[in-house]
Structures are given as C-alpha cells and as structure tokens.
Amino acid sequence: MPGRSIWTRYSFAWVTLALFLFSATGHWIFGWLAFAQEAEAVGQQPTFNGYFVTMMRDTLENWQSDFLQLIWNVAGLAFLLHVGSSQSKEGNERMEAKIDAILRKVDPTAGATINELDTEFARGKN
Template identity: 55%
Template structure:
C-alpha cells in the first residue's frame, strides 16, 4: 500500500505542489458556484419579467460578468501576487538571486565561527540538501 501511495504522490506532486492543487480546486469550486448562483438569479429575473429562460442569453451574460470580474480582479491584484508566487516557486533568476546571496552570507558566517570544521560541515549539508 505504501508503494501505491508514493506513486500517487509522485504523479500529482502532492507534497511539492499542494498549494497549487488547493488553489486550482478552490478556483474551480468558486467558478462553479458563481455560475450556479448566477443561473438561479437569471431564471428568477426572466420569470419575473415574463420572458423565456434562454440558455444562450444566460451564457452570454455570465461570460460578460466573469470577464468583468477577471479584468478588475485578475489583472490588477491576482496577477501581481500569483505571478510573483509562480516565479518564486519555479525558482526564477529574480528569486534565486536572494537565495544565492543568503547562502553566501550563511557560508561566510559558518567559516568565521567554525574555521576548522566549516568546509566539512558545508560539504555535509550540500550532500544532504543538494542544489536543484
């Protein structure tokens, strides 16, 4: 059973990409609920005005509403946050610069505090946590 669990986690990268999967699921659930409740309001409005309920009209209206939401929210705030998170998560050169600088500072401190053991300690850590 353990081997099966491992393969499942490997295929979907659950441990490394859990945030991505959760965000995707959250997005899909919210989109489905948005369209579901939009349908309820659309049907009520059509019936209250004595007009027939037309699916094509509903889809056009919901696409317009969805695109307005995306334009105001996605393009302004979400892309800035999500774009930065994706670039940082993927290890872009912008995010790597900070990591490299921090690593170099830590290595310097270790060499100053433990000059005799520093290289041995750094080599052991490099083996335990290889660069990706």
C-alpha cells in the same frame, strides 16, 4: 525536491485551482438561478444562449478587477508559507551552504570548525 509527491510540491497551485473551480462553479450556478428568476419575472422563458452571454460578460468583468485573485495570492501564499508548504521549505544542502558561508565571513578559521562538524556528524561535503 525528490521523494515528495506532486501534491506536496505544488500544494499552493492545487489549493488555488480548487478554490477557483469552487468559486467558478458557484458563480455559474447562482448566476443561472438569478437569470432564470429575472426572465420569469418579465414573463420570458430563460434560455441558455442569453444566460451564457450574460455570464461570460459578468465573469470577464470579475476577472478584470482581479480583486479576489489578488487577495488569494497575497493572503493565501502568506498563510501557506507560514504553515510550511513545500514552496517555503529550504533544502538542507542549501541551508548548510549558507551557514558555512556566514561562518567563513565571521571567522576566518571557520573552515576547521566546519570540517570538525562535518566529521562529527558524518555529513562530508560532496
């Protein structure tokens, strides 16, 4: 859709990316806090290498389940379509063509009505 910003055209993707970054950052921060607490509980110094391996394993296990991702794709898309994100908007030209096709199916003389409306509203066919 010309004239619309990249933020509007891809709003679902931007919201999904923001939620992903927020959740991944939180996962790794709280993961470090838990890892450091567990290491200190057994008298060891927490190391980044041990943390990285543990967190990569946990992260990949979470992605395998796809539970949160699926929830967002279903619930988030339904919500954004409901409020009218750009992905849910149908272009005026396409909607007009669909209405014209329906009118022609319902009424064989609809062509005259369509032409009258086009003339009245100065929206001639291109």
